[in-house]
Amino acid sequence: MNVPTDRPEKSSAARASVRKASSRARAEAQRSEGFSMRSARGSDIPQIIALDEQVTGLAKAEYWQSLFERYSRPAAPEHFFLVAAAPDGAADKVLGFILGEIRAWEFGSAPCGWVIALSVRPDTRLRGLGRALLDEIAGRFTAAGVAKMRTMVARDNRLLLLFFRAGGLVSGPYFELEKELG
Ligand SMILES: CC(C)(COP(=O)(O)OP(=O)(O)OC[C@H]1O[C@@H](n2cnc3c(N)ncnc32)[C@H](O)[C@@H]1OP(=O)(O)O)[C@@H](O)C(=O)NCCC(=O)NCCS
Numbered sequence: 001m002n003v004p005t006d007r008p009e010k011s012s013a014a015r016a017s018v019r020k021a022s023s024r025a026r027a028e029a030q031r032s033e034g035f036s037m038r039s040a041r042g043s044d045i046p047q048i049i050a051l052d053e054q055v056t057g058l059a060k061a062e063y064w065q066s067l068f069e070r071y072s073r074p075a076a077p078e079h080f081f082l083v084a085a086a087p088d089g090a091a092d093k094v095l096g097f098i099l100g101e102i103r104a105w106e107f108g109s110a111p112c113g114w115v116i117a118l119s120v121r122p123d124t125r126l127r128g129l130g131r132a133l134l135d136e137i138a139g140r141f142t143a144a145g146v147a148k149m150r151t152m153v154a155r156d157n158r159l160l161l162l163f164f165r166a167g168g169l170v171s172g173p174y175f176e177l178e179k180e181l182g
Pocket residue numbers: 055056116117118119120121124125126127128129130131132159160162163164166167
């Protein structure tokens with residue numbers, strides 16, 4: 001069966017107005033759910049390190065600190081480090097985070113948005129936060145001009161596979177190859 005892959009053309013003004021409307025609607029829905037979506041701040045990093053350690057069982061403080069430094073540089077607009085946060089006294093409580101970047105012409109593939117990491121606090125799951133983070137980064141990728149989003153998931157990570165599939169991602173045209181060195 002031939003599945004058409006080309007999207008219908010829209011004028012850039014029409015695309016901008018769709019993006020604006022949907023990001024307004026998203027922000028409104030998030031406010032009513034008691035959280036907001038924003039770029040990560042330095043003060044979020046200890047919570048992000050703790051959440052990642054809770055989820056993966058590995059503490060990687062230096063890794064997250066260096067990612068934050070690389071991803072939050074104004075000179076790196078193709079990098080996105082976003083958090084869903086709820087007000088909690090003087091500081092925000094990080095409910096979840098997503099990290100992504102636009103990569104261009106990897107192995108001949110046209111520029112696309114890669115989701116590199118994603119986590120939602122175990123006590124706030126199944127309330128739409130993961131989906132809100134995915135929609136937000138998809139909106140940022142679209143606004144930056146790319147029309148495709150990719151990620152990589154361990155074959156035995158059923159939860160992430162179900163999550164991304166529910167978000168509309170399907171198998172792509174590449175597969176990973178690897179070799180033990182040394
Ligand atoms: C995957 C994850 C981000 C989902 O976050 P979440 O806020 O619970 O997800 P949502 O509530 O937005 O769910 C969106 C959809 O994903 C699917 N989904 C999410 N959790 C699921 C589960 N436990 N079982 C089956 N489907 C699930 C559902 O289709 C759901 O839609 P529905 O509620 O309408 O059925 C979260 O479980 C998580 O952080 N897991 C750990 C991820 C990880 O391993 N990170 C480290 C490596 S980067």
